[in-house]
Amino acid sequence: MTSTWFKDSVIYQIYPMSFQDSNHDGIGDLNGIRQRLPYLKDLGVDVLWLNPIYKSPNIDNGYDIADYESINPDYGTMEDFNNLLADIHAHGMKLLMDLVVNHTSDQHKWFQESKKSKDNPYSDYYIWRDPVDGHAPNNWGSYFSGSAWTFVPERGQYYLHLFAKEQPDLNWENPEVRQQIYKLMKFWLDKGVNGFRMDVINLISKPIGLPDAKVPEGGRYGNVEPIVADGPRLNEFLQEMNQEVLSKYDMMTVGEMPGSTPEDAMQYTNLEGTELNMVFQFQHVNLSPNKDPRFGKFSDEKIKLPELKQALSVWQEKLDGKGWNSLYWNNHDQPRAVSRFATDDPEYRVRAAKMIGTTLHFMQGTPFVYEGEEIGMTNNHFAKVSEYEDLEVLNMYHDVVDTQHIVDPDQFMKWIADRSRDNARTPMQWDDGKNAGFTDATPWYQLNPNYPEINVKRALEDKDSVYYYYQKLIKLRHNSELIRYGTYELLDSDDIEVFAYKRHYNGQTLLVISNFTAKEVSRDYGQANADELLISNYADQADNFRPYETRAYLFK
Secondary structure, rough: OOOHHHHOOOEEEHHHHHHOOOOOOOOOOOHHHOOOHHHHHHHOOEEEEEEEEEEOOOOHHHHHHHEEEEEOOOOOHHHHHHHHHEEEHHOOOEEEEEOOOOOOOOHHHHHHHHHEEEOOOOOHHEOOOOEEOOOOOOOOOOOOOOEEEEEEEOOEEEEEEEOOOOEEEEEOOOOOHHHHHHHHHHHHHHHOOOOOEEHHHEEEEEEOOOOOOOOOOOOEEEEOOOOHOOOOHHHHHHHHHHHHHHHHOOOEEEEEOOOOOOHHHHOOOOOOOOOOEEEEOOOOOOOOOOHHHOOOOOOOOOOOHHHHHHHHHHHHHOOOOOOEEEOOOOOOOOOOOOHHHHOOOOHHHHHHHHHHHHHHHHHOOOEEEEHHHHHHOOOOOOOOHHOOOOOOHHHHHHHHHHHHOOOHHHHHHHHHHHOOOOHOOOOOOOOHHHHHHHHOOOOOOOOOOOOOOOOHHHHHHOOOHHHHHHHHHHHHHHHOOHHOOEEEEEEEEHHHHOEEEEEEEEOOEEEEEEEOOOOEEEEOOOOOOOOEEEOOOOOOOOEEOOOOOOEEEEEE
């Protein structure tokens, strides 16, 4: 069956560990999510996406799965999950699970068996290679620093892990592996889950022969993404998954696809529905990387607005009528949206959060709201490296600061303060009381110290808050085919201060104008002739656009 409800939905992402603790252990859990369903229903979202809740050693915060059909005890039991799912459905919402099948945990039974010998039933479940001249089979570097290969003496071979060494890559070339994955997908879908967000799904098909990758100047390992993304059998694997599982359920899918282009996505999200519904692309969140490729994304350089417009608009234009976009500013792997794309200056934070919300929600595609985004939560700006929890940060710091001594510690701290994934993982800020209402125990991770000012309780008491603005954005989308389906037209691509675009549908036009600066600017897009001002983040109207002002106009 081909479902299209995903096009009309707004999705809210929950990072379970940091959302709400209900059993006084300092860790968010499933029953905590249940407590907050009325809040999410009032916000107006249609679908909840949970980051992994499966049994895991938590080397990479749950993206290292030891058992796909068990719940992590930190989050509760299978009974708790069943109750949560029933309650989500009773609230008229749907549930999206995180599917992590490029790799497993090294604690998974499959890997524990696979590493024992070359002739056991699980031997070929992972990607094993013999040493080459006494070293790793190729020069690939892990996404988390260091080599992408680890040697196992019992087998006398190396296994591939594109991420942490505790996350061995599955061998999708093995048909048995694929059947096992389809089986576990059906396990959750048969429970009533409404779809999957698929972690790094475009890395599952590795290039033939596993050739060396290009090494950045001054680097030690090959840059793996260009060589492993969108591999030779990816379409084949996704089509097989669709035929065996996805097409048999009324469900939605979104595939996380680092390195993918709009041309790639047209194949994966084709309107015939033979593969996936949407992809998460990275073009806009990968902007302003470090000028030295050895440091990757870690930088504190601000994004240039024309580059942001180009990155988002190319997807709007190319997928129109051929595929479907996911719309997001941030998630568990990205710094906080308002800090990254606008400002977290207390004077302008609220207006800036509303401005970026408007800019994104009025594009064509399915919007994703990350927990706390709807109240304008900001980056934490941790002071010491010991305060970080993110494996990606700690490995990189150890590599480039402690081992190679190629960057000053203070400089690197500025970069990670701006880009670390931990910025998004601090606990949800519910109120101004103890631990922000997240827990009455010691929280698993420190709270952002600004929670007395930025929290849900305060947002719900203030009719001019970011929360109520997001509520209105969601309602406008639900009520307008123009917002959901209209074609997209970028205006003034080179404007370094203002992001303006139009949407067209059935003779109507939507005009969106957003000032991305802290100064007043003047722009005329014929807005004086509009029939209606749909939404603005200033209560009154002015001739010019004030700091971080955004307006959306309707022409009938």
